[in-house]
Amino acid sequence: MSGNGERFPRGQAAIAGIGCTEFSKDSGVSTFALATRAIRAAVADAGLDIGDIDGLCTYGTADSVSPNVLAQALGIKSINYYLDQYLGGSVSMTIIGQAALAVSAGIADCVICYRAINGRSELRKNGAGAGPARAPWDIQFKMPSGYMVPAQEMAMNARAHMLRYGTQHEDLGRIAVLSRTNALDNDRAMMRKPITLDDYMESEWIAEPFHKLDCCLETDGAVAVVIVNAERAKDLPHRPVLIQGAAWGGGISIANNGFADLAESPARPIADRLFKAAGMTPKDIDFAEFYDCFTYPVLSQIEGYGFAEPGGVPDMLKDGHFDRATGTLPFNTHGGLLSEGYIHGMNHVYEAVQQIRGDAAHRQVKKHDVALVTGQLGYVSGYSSATILRGA
């Protein structure tokens, strides 16, 4: 059988190095400079040199430095693999999966996956400031009507979930509070002031049912990771973090004909393929870094990736199921995009690798061998993406 994930090169590529810049509201430098700093840090962390790089992968909304420009700057004369994937956070884990394919196939030996963004000081995702660098074709059917930004689109889907399952504002609020709690002891996090459920309920409306505290941050910064063959990773300084599985593709958006209810999770269409690729089930996951541009997508992913029955997440939140120190499925252990910062999802990979290595200090989860890391749910683009990482 093809196309069901079973032929994914399971565990054949590994993340051997990670690097990041400071996460801030104003980096004061270009995305070009941010990318080079994160890449330099990641390569050093892997015990390699810039000269070892032969692949560069990134994604975004045409708002950052592209692989060919970086290759010129880094003095890479012939690059063996590159990817500049348009479409934002929904493809953030696509590039990890693509890099694993390239490395396991021997097309490239050392691929950097990076995301550099001046999401606050330059091109803001909410359309303010300079606005998106390039608009997807289907956006024209939403934006003129004032249906402008992801907050509104995700809130529309959250409403559909509330109508079908009785999900309450407080349920989303518990996700915001949990994320903030996890950020408190994270030196990288932009938001380290505690919040309560009352704070959440009193925070201003942005796009009802979303309060301000349902929304992630706008951040300047960069993250880069180094992906090499798993055999080579054994000889490098850190515990290899194997790319056990990955899947990307079909989501659920209003421009996709043929689905019944926007309350369904857009993670569903890729979840089976993901777990087949990894040879695992949801029970094998020790902790998760869920793409959390807003609170509701976290809830939808817990359902969609098979950790809860639809409508079952609110009780699990109340029961402490997801608490970092004591829960059975800690998630967003660094505070996520909601409280650490919005590096378009690549900071989730950074955190997952630190956790798997056992290097997460006060944030360290007890069971830390297998992580699920996800990209944005495919409401906007129609794509979702996710990877499962495993410590060797």
Added chain:
Amino acid sequence: MTSERLVKPMPDRDTVGYWQALADGQLVTSHCRDCGHWTWPPRPICSNCHGDNLALDAVAGTGEIYSWIVVHRSTTPDMMKYAPYTLALVRLDEQADIYIPGRLISDAPAYRGMRVRVAPERITEHLGDLAWKAEPASG
């Protein structure tokens, strides 16, 4: 009604007729002359039978609210003048898998199943947009 928009449609060979029709006061979308399937947004291929015998035909312009949000913070001044405004996602009567968003014009709060009718809005001579207007409650 003429209204200004900062974010404008991007008419191309597939969609210029769609935007022109809205400017002229009508909601149209791709309609397959072979299988009868409707496709929105208007596209050059039928999503059902994959044929290209398509025309931009008028729909009745009626439907019901499937989901909605209340926008308190918009990012462009032209929409902020409406804030807080309700954005409704409307399921078209012609076909249950077509959802079209638009600002809701209504004295009553939105609810699922609220009946609405399209209210085209002229942006420029060749570009239109749509809002949804609540139908008077029946019975």
